[in-house]
Amino acid sequence: MRCLGELETAVMEVLWAVGESAKVREVLDRLDTGRSLAYTTVLTVLDNLHRKGWVQREREGRAYRYRPVLTREEAAAQMLHHVLDVSGTPEVVLTHFVGTVSDEHAEVLRIALRERDG
Known part of the structure; x- marks a missing residue:
């Protein structure tokens, strides 16, 4: 999956918040980008x-309903994998990352690694 632009991210945020599939008009009505957007702009983004x-679509009458392929959390994990893949030195990136996380996040990582290792 490729990374998202600003408007694509805003549209995905709407879809994740809705929690079900949505038509273009429903997404447009919920978008809060600070600027006026045309229906066709949101249609193009979707x-x-x-x-x-990033989304699946299903025809409903003459329109489509769109829904995310991944949850917000799954998408974030995919993006982290992408960052590691393109970094060239994932070990160095992970080491820097771990050195900057809060104690709370470090504990979450410890627990997740223990669970993964069984």
């Missing part, structure tokens, strides 16, 4: 998200 594999 079509691009579909092409990129």
Whole structure:
């Protein structure tokens, strides 16, 4: 999955918040980007998200209903994998990351690693 632009991220945030599939008009009505957007702009963004594999669509009458392929948390994990993949030195990136996390996040990581290792 490719990373998202600013408007694509805003549209995904709406879809994740809705919790079910939504038509273009429903997404447009909920978008709060600080600027006025045309219906066709949101339609194009949703079509691009579909092409990129971020949303699935299902025809309903003459329109489509769109829904996220992944949860917000799954998408964030995928993006972290992407960052590690393109960094060239994932070990160094992880070491820097671990050195900057809060104690609370470090404990979450410890627990997750223990659970993963059984």
